[in-house]
Amino acid sequence: MPALSDGQPVGIVGLGLIGGSLGLDLQAAGFEVRGLVHRESTALRARERGLASSIGTDPSLLQGCGLVVLALPLDRLLAPDPSLLAALPGAAVLTDVGSVKGPLLARWRELLLGVGRREQLGRFVPGHPMAGTASAGVEAGQPGLFRGRPWVATPDGDTDPEALALVRELAERVGARWFSCAAADHDRAVALISHLPVLVGAALLAAADRAGASTGVGALARFLASSGFADTTRVGGGNPELGTLMARTNRQALLQALAAYRRELDDLEALVAGERWSELEGRLGAAQALRPAYLGADPPTGGQGPAVDDSPAAAT
Amino acid sequence: MPALSDGQPVGIVGLGLIGGSLGLDLQAAGFEVRGLVHRESTALRARERGLASSIGTDPSLLQGCGLVVLALPLDRLLAPDPSLLAALPGAAVLTDVGSVKGPLLARWRELLLGVGRREQLGRFVPGHPMAGTASAGVEAGQPGLFRGRPWVATPDGDTDPEALALVRELAERVGARWFSCAAADHDRAVALISHLPVLVGAALLAAADRAGASTGVGALARFLASSGFADTTRVGGGNPELGTLMARTNRQALLQALAAYRRELDDLEALVAGERWSELEGRLGAAQALRPAYLGADPPTGGQGPAVDDSPAAAT
Numbered sequence: 143m144p145a146l147s148d149g150q151p152v153g154i155v156g157l158g159l160i161g162g163s164l165g166l167d168l169q170a171a172g173f174e175v176r177g178l179v180h181r182e183s184t185a186l187r188a189r190e191r192g193l194a195s196s197i198g199t200d201p202s203l204l205q206g207c208g209l210v211v212l213a214l215p216l217d218r219l220l221a222p223d224p225s226l227l228a229a230l231p232g233a234a235v236l237t238d239v240g241s242v243k244g245p246l247l248a249r250w251r252e253l254l255l256g257v258g259r260r261e262q263l264g265r266f267v268p269g270h271p272m273a274g275t276a277s278a279g280v281e282a283g284q285p286g287l288f289r290g291r292p293w294v295a296t297p298d299g300d301t302d303p304e305a306l307a308l309v310r311e312l313a314e315r316v317g318a319r320w321f322s323c324a325a326a327d328h329d330r331a332v333a334l335i336s337h338l339p340v341l342v343g344a345a346l347l348a349a350a351d352r353a354g355a356s357t358g359v360g361a362l363a364r365f366l367a368s369s370g371f372a373d374t375t376r377v378g379g380g381n382p383e384l385g386t387l388m389a390r391t392n393r394q395a396l397l398q399a400l401a402a403y404r405r406e407l408d409d410l411e412a413l414v415a416g417e418r419w420s421e422l423e424g425r426l427g428a429a430q431a432l433r434p435a436y437l438g439a440d441p442p443t444g445g446q447g448p449a450v451d452d453s454p455a456a457a458t
Numbered sequence: 459m460p461a462l463s464d465g466q467p468v469g470i471v472g473l474g475l476i477g478g479s480l481g482l483d484l485q486a487a488g489f490e491v492r493g494l495v496h497r498e499s500t501a502l503r504a505r506e507r508g509l510a511s512s513i514g515t516d517p518s519l520l521q522g523c524g525l526v527v528l529a530l531p532l533d534r535l536l537a538p539d540p541s542l543l544a545a546l547p548g549a550a551v552l553t554d555v556g557s558v559k560g561p562l563l564a565r566w567r568e569l570l571l572g573v574g575r576r577e578q579l580g581r582f583v584p585g586h587p588m589a590g591t592a593s594a595g596v597e598a599g600q601p602g603l604f605r606g607r608p609w610v611a612t613p614d615g616d617t618d619p620e621a622l623a624l625v626r627e628l629a630e631r632v633g634a635r636w637f638s639c640a641a642a643d644h645d646r647a648v649a650l651i652s653h654l655p656v657l658v659g660a661a662l663l664a665a666a667d668r669a670g671a672s673t674g675v676g677a678l679a680r681f682l683a684s685s686g687f688a689d690t691t692r693v694g695g696g697n698p699e700l701g702t703l704m705a706r707t708n709r710q711a712l713l714q715a716l717a718a719y720r721r722e723l724d725d726l727e728a729l730v731a732g733e734r735w736s737e738l739e740g741r742l743g744a745a746q747a748l749r750p751a752y753l754g755a756d757p758p759t760g761g762q763g764p765a766v767d768d769s770p771a772a773a774t
Contacts, residue, residue, distance in 0.1 A: 272682055272684055291684075292681055292682055294682065319681075321678075321681065323678060327674070327675045327678055328678070328682075330673050330675045331670070331675040331678040331679040331682050332682060334665065334666040334669055334670055334675070334679045335666055335679050335682055335683040335684075335686075335687045336682070336684070336686060336687065338662065338665070338666075339662060339686055339687055339690040340742070341723065341726045341727075341730075342658055342662055342690060342723075343690055343745070344722075344726065344741065344742050344745035345658075345719055345722040345723040345726055346654065346655060346658055346719060346722075347745040347748045347749055347752075348722040348725075348741070348744065348745055348748070349650065349654070349715065349718040349719040349721070349722045350650040350651055350654075350748075350752070351748050352718060352721075352722070353650055353714065353715060353718035354647070354650055357646050357714075358643070359643050359646045359647040359650070361755070361757075361758030361759075362637075362639060362643055362644070362647040362758050363647040363650045363651045363752075364751050364752050364755035365608055365635075365637065365755045365756065365757050365758055366588055366608055366610065366644075366647050366648060366651055366652070367651040367752035367753070367755065368588050368607075368651075368652070370651075370652060370655055370692065370693040371651045371652065371655055371752055372749075372752065372753055373689040373690070373692045373693070374655040374658060374659055374689070374690055374692070374693060374694070375745075375749055375752070376686065376689045376690070377686040377689065377690060378690070378745055378749075379745050379746050379748070379749030380746065381746070382739045382740075382741075382742035382743040382745075382746055383739060385738075385739075385742045386735055386738050386739040386742060389730050389735075389738060390733075390735055393730060393733070396730060397727070397730060397731060398669065398673075399665065399669060400723075400727050400730070402665040402668060402669035403661055403662060403665040404723070404727075405665070405668075406660075406661040406662075406664040406665045406668070407657065407658075407661040407716075407720070407723075410657045410660065410661055411657075411713070411716050411720075414657075414705050414709060414712060414713060414716070415713060417706075417709070419702055419705075419706055422701075422702050422705060423698045423699060423701075423702040424698075425660065425664070425698075426656070426660055426698035426701045426702060427698040428664065429659070429660035429663040429664055429691075429694055429695050429698075430695050430696065430697070430698055432663045432664070432666075432667050432695070433663055433688075433691055433694075433695030435680050436663075436666070436679075436680050436683035436687055436688065436691070437683070437688055439677070439680035439681045439683065440681065441681050442677030442678050442681055443677075
């Protein structure tokens with residue numbers, strides 16, 4: 143099993159926000175990084191930006207890499223190019239950056255089995271660096287993107303502990319805050335804090351537009367909208383392909399989150415309709431008290447992760 | 459009828475974010491500003507900050523002011539101190555800064571009639587400078603707060619056009635973008651873009667907390683929450699007294715906004731439940747296309763305001 147520092151290069155597939163940032167940080171830490179991209183024009187620009195030590199469009203450049211990071215958008219992670227799959231070094235640890243983990247782990251086990259790589263199954267480590275999606279593409283990578291941000295892995299009983307430790311080493315090298323948990327828990331949590339807000343904000347934009355138009359105050363509402371409306375709708379007004387893909391791959395957890403949200407909204411509406419003002423103030427006060435816990439929280443302690451020892455010491 | 463520049467001082471009641479900022483800008487423009495505050499300690503600090511030319515706690519300092527801006531929180535605007543009411547100069551134009559206009563206009567007409575000031579009714583001009591509520595108190599005032607921001611007045615047929623023109627002059631002096639419309643239209647518009655987002659965000663915080671706890675992923679959700687969750691919940695995690703007061707004073711419009719919101723959310727949920735992904739992508743694409751129109755929109759043109767000529771020329 144390779145260690146990150148044993149001289150083998152690190153491969154990165156895709157040099158967008160995540161892959162490009164990782165390439166910059168790993169090179170700064172002294173590693174050789176090989177970057178695989180889809181188009182020659184992207185390769186040219188990625189070379190100009192110095193996103194990896196060597197960059198190309200031929201998957202064979204991954205040969206010899208001890209660790210390959212699949213830094214592709216979720217749709218391409220779920221349906222990767224067969225030539226990419228064939229070119230992945232059989233001895234390498236593989237990890238991805240997709241924002242939904244259960245379906246991705248199942249899909250990659252299926253893919254690896256399909257090309258006769260049963261021995262590599264345990265070395266596929268599902269990962270999710272939480273580092274923003276506002277920008278994308280070859281211009282988006284930046285140094286220090288992962289510093290202080292969560293990097294979650296979702297191993298299960300079949301995951302090779304040494305492979306997990308290698309990915310942890312990678313995440314910690316770039317300053318991320320490591321945590322491992324079950325894929326289903328990850329997916330339930332991101333449904334609540336990442337996928338539900340997309341629908342919440344999109345519904346708000348649609349409601350303001352439709353109700354504004356039907357009551358003749360649409361232009362006035364747009365004129366009066368301030369930073370509060372802008373902030374509340376920022377993710378709801380984001381990339382529709384990405385929002386749909388997240389909903390599609392995390393459908394069950396998102397529907398449960400929507401049901402929970404609807405109950406809370408029903409309660410608030412009933413308090414307004416019933417003029418139960420002190421109760422409404424109590425609910426809004428509870429919301430105010432809750433919010434700081436969601437800003438820069440520490441990793442959970444105790445009992446949430448599966449029973450896999452992923453400390454670097456365990457892998458030596 | 460006074461003009462802003464005729465040498466009469468401008469009175470400001472309350473030197474918080476709105477009143478303090480206004481005091482700074484008006485003094486910079488060469489006006490004498492008299493600031494009335496509630497507590498002596500506030501007066502001391504407001505003097506140190508130079509928020510007005512003269513500052514005190516005795517309402518009689520408003521005597522001689524041609525224009526008095528009631529820059530108080532909404533609850534104090536709806537139930538002002540009787541001593542304040544008695545001290546308002548009878549010949550002055552009065553304007554306020556409350557975020558709900560219909561109930562406020564009705565309340566102040568009632569108040570003015572109650573103290574025998576029938577002749578002043580038309581000189582009460584309901585106003586709403588849209589300039590943020592994130593900070594409050596005597597430290598919050600800042601120069602240039604109103605520059606480029608909307609300042610809405612909601613006159614009706616009983617409003618004195620010269621009083622309206624004076625308030626418009628005030629708003630434009632500090633760089634605000636003036637607009638006048640019916641109070642009911644203002645209240646419907648702010649229900650959509652300001653009051654509804656409070657409940658939308660508060661419900662999201664409550665849902666993440668409750669569903670996170672019941673499925674055991676609460677701590678994980680807090681750890682993984684990023685800027686998207688923080689932005690979506692910013693106003694929902696705001697001041698509960700203010701949120702309740704807005705709901706209370708704008709209840710009908712807020713209930714209508716909530717009903718419109720629920721319809722949109724129902725639609726999105728049905729698309730996810732029914733796996734109608736291309737329709738979902740269409741809806742999210744529409745939301746993405748809508749959002750830029752809410753960022754820095756121009757004032758509405760044509761037909762939305764009541765038939766009051768509020769151009770400064772009309773008052774000369």
